[in-house]
Amino acid sequence: MPFVNAGTLGTEPGRREELVGILVRRNDALRELGCQLYEVGTNETPDTVFVVEVWRDADAHRASLEHPDVRAAIAEARPLLNGEFGGFRFDVAGSPLRD
Numbered sequence: 010m011p012f013v014n015a016g017t018l019g020t021e022p023g024r025r026e027e028l029v030g031i032l033v034r035r036n037d038a039l040r041e042l043g044c045q046l047y048e049v050g051t052n053e054t055p056d057t058v059f060v061v062e063v064w065r066d067a068d069a070h071r072a073s074l075e076h077p078d079v080r081a082a083i084a085e086a087r088p089l090l091n092g093e094f095g096g097f098r099f100d101v102a103g104s105p106l107r108d
Contacts, residue, residue, distance in 0.1 A: 010103075011045060012067040016096020018058045024089040025051060028058050031086050038078045043069030056091070067100065 020028050032049045039047060043065035050059045064070040073079050 010066070011101040012064045012070055012098070013101060014060075014062040014064070014070060014096070014098045016060055016094060018060065018086075019091040019093030020056045020058060020089050021091050022056055025056050025058060028086055028089045031082055031089075032058065032060065034082070036078055036082070038076055039073065042073040042076060042079075044073065057093075060096075063101075067098075 018028065029049055029051065044062060045065065046061065046063035048061045051057070052059070062070070064073075074083075
């Protein structure tokens with residue numbers, strides 16, 4: 010079953026859109042690594058970015074963190090982060106939208 014990683018990333022003041030730009034940059038390697046969905050967004054909460062990832066499984070997600078493209082994006086994003094993170098992870102049990 011799929012694995013979901015959903016969370017919030019706190020940014021340094023005024024750096025939210027810069028982080029969004031990094032996170033939404035096209036990266037075809039993610040699909041090859043087993044990512045089925047990667048959505049990035051914001052709301053009225055300042056300096057916070059929301060990310061929802063759906064992966065083939067937890068192992069695919071873990072392995073992706075070693076890929077050079079993913080590591081480069083993380084390194085580029087790190088200086089924009091303020092250290093405030095939230096979220097949750099879970100293995101999907103099912104969905105009423107598919108068999």
